[in-house]
Amino acid sequence: MKSEDKFKALQNQEVIQFIEDNLNTSIPKLILKGSPFETINIQYLVDQIIGRNKAKKKLPTWFKNKNIIYPPKLNLEQTSSEITAHHKSQFISGKYLIDLTGGFGVDDFYLSKKIPQLTYTESNEDLFEIAKYNFNSLASENIKCLQVNSIEYLAQNDFKYDWIYIDPSRRNQNKKVFLLQDSSPNVLEHQELLKNTSYNLMIKTSPMYDIEMGYKELCGIKELHVISIKNEVKELLWIIDWRTNNSRSIKLFNYDSQNIYTLQEVKDIASEHKDVALSECKAYLYEFNSSIMKSGFYDYFANKYNLKKLEKHTNLYTSDVVVNNFPGKSFVVEAKSSIHFKQLKKEYKGKFVNLMSKNMKISTEAIQKKLNCKTGGKSDYLIFAKTLEGNKVLKATKI
Numbered sequence: 001m002k003s004e005d006k007f008k009a010l011q012n013q014e015v016i017q018f019i020e021d022n023l024n025t026s027i028p029k030l031i032l033k034g035s036p037f038e039t040i041n042i043q044y045l046v047d048q049i050i051g052r053n054k055a056k057k058k059l060p061t062w063f064k065n066k067n068i069i070y071p072p073k074l075n076l077e078q079t080s081s082e083i084t085a086h087h088k089s090q091f092i093s094g095k096y097l098i099d100l101t102g103g104f105g106v107d108d109f110y111l112s113k114k115i116p117q118l119t120y121t122e123s124n125e126d127l128f129e130i131a132k133y134n135f136n137s138l139a140s141e142n143i144k145c146l147q148v149n150s151i152e153y154l155a156q157n158d159f160k161y162d163w164i165y166i167d168p169s170r171r172n173q174n175k176k177v178f179l180l181q182d183s184s185p186n187v188l189e190h191q192e193l194l195k196n197t198s199y200n201l202m203i204k205t206s207p208m209y210d211i212e213m214g215y216k217e218l219c220g221i222k223e224l225h226v227i228s229i230k231n232e233v234k235e236l237l238w239i240i241d242w243r244t245n246n247s248r249s250i251k252l253f254n255y256d257s258q259n260i261y262t263l264q265e266v267k268d269i270a271s272e273h274k275d276v277a278l279s280e281c282k283a284y285l286y287e288f289n290s291s292i293m294k295s296g297f298y299d300y301f302a303n304k305y306n307l308k309k310l311e312k313h314t315n316l317y318t319s320d321v322v323v324n325n326f327p328g329k330s331f332v333v334e335a336k337s338s339i340h341f342k343q344l345k346k347e348y349k350g351k352f353v354n355l356m357s358k359n360m361k362i363s364t365e366a367i368q369k370k371l372n373c374k375t376g377g378k379s380d381y382l383i384f385a386k387t388l389e390g391n392k393v394l395k396a397t398k399i
């Protein structure tokens with residue numbers, strides 16, 4: 001069956017209703033039962049059900065549109081979220097952009113709102129057909145779709161783009177990878193080609209990719225964006241302008257679920273970076289957000305906010321006075337004591353409390369087992385940490 005016919009079959013009202021009715025049905029059960037439709041096999045239906053469920057939070061625009069076709073789960077896991085795709089579109093301008101790793105097309109949907117002529121390329125035929133079809137359903141008219149090996153295409157065509165975008169595939173023989181050299185295409189191998197065919201380049205890398213390694217491996221870095229959503233780092237975005245030398249301009253974005261972000265910036269920190277003072281725990285306790293933690297500049301920010309650190313390798317900070325609008329979690333410290341698990345168990349058995357373990361050998365899972373407590377709740381925390389006074393448990397309330 002041709003892709004186009006398959007997609008049309010999936011858009012029959014009865015099929016759409018079947019997918020809606022089974023969003024919460026167990027997948028193994030569905031597979032066992034088989035497809036109720038003669039022309040559509042059960043795997044395609046299951047892909048749509050899994051896809052719609054995944055899209056609900058990550059891709060609300062796709063979820064709202066019932067004509068969207070979803071690829072298998074593995075392809076969907078690699079897409080950007082709408083928040084991070086929109087983020088990228090805020091930093092580009094010009095006329096021509098080529099995406100060398102189009103995938104499900106989430107980034108291109110947003111980038112095409114800022115660029116009049118966008119070229120989407122994808123080597124996987126099935127994924128290419130799906131993205132092309134969906135661009136049509138989403139009324140994205142200025143996207144030219146090419147099913148090619150983008151590196152070969154770039155090498156064969158004598159054209160210089162305003163922007164090249166690349167979000168290399170982080171799967172290698174079904175294993176997850178995060179180094180640029182292991183991703184596909186290998187950006188490091190093709191830097192010269194990318195440089196000759198673009199004025200600017202945007203590279204998305206894994207949150208696991210080491211920032212210092214990036215500054216060593218890549219050239220022309222104008223800005224690095226560390227992008228977190230709800231305090232979890234999702235992407236590192238390397239913005240390259242081939243005319244510049246590497247610049248230590250790092251922007252740390254933390255989005256909430258409403259697409260609103262806080263931003264901290266680090267510029268040329270070498271001259272300002274000094275050690276942070278250590279102190280015993282005072283009235284307030286702080287943990288920086290995930291973007292600041294990923295950047296490695298937590299001590300730099302601690303000095304900026306006049307905070308002291310609990311111990312050299314314990315990334316928790318303290319002060320006598322409260323810091324308003326702190327970029328991360330802030331707590332009022334209610335009590336500080338040595339760690340006696342038996343006593344704590346008496347107090348917390350069966351109760352809800354949030355657990356943290358900082359610079360300690362014991363994990364929060366192991367602590368939970370020892371206390372026999374439930375984890376969660378709005379603001380009560382038990383923070384186990386190595387401090388200047390030894391290992392302590394801090395009872396704290398999140399502000």
Ligand SMILES: C[S@@+](CC[C@H](N)C(=O)[O-])C[C@H]1O[C@@H](n2cnc3c(N)ncnc32)[C@H](O)[C@@H]1O
Binds near residue numbers: 103104107123151167
């Ligand atoms: C991480 S995904 C991209 C996801 C995309 N940014 C999105 O938001 O949907 C990477 C994609 O690049 C494709 N790819 C890898 N190497 C390629 C190449 N040389 N030419 C074209 N596509 C390639 C893979 O098939 C995969 O679909």
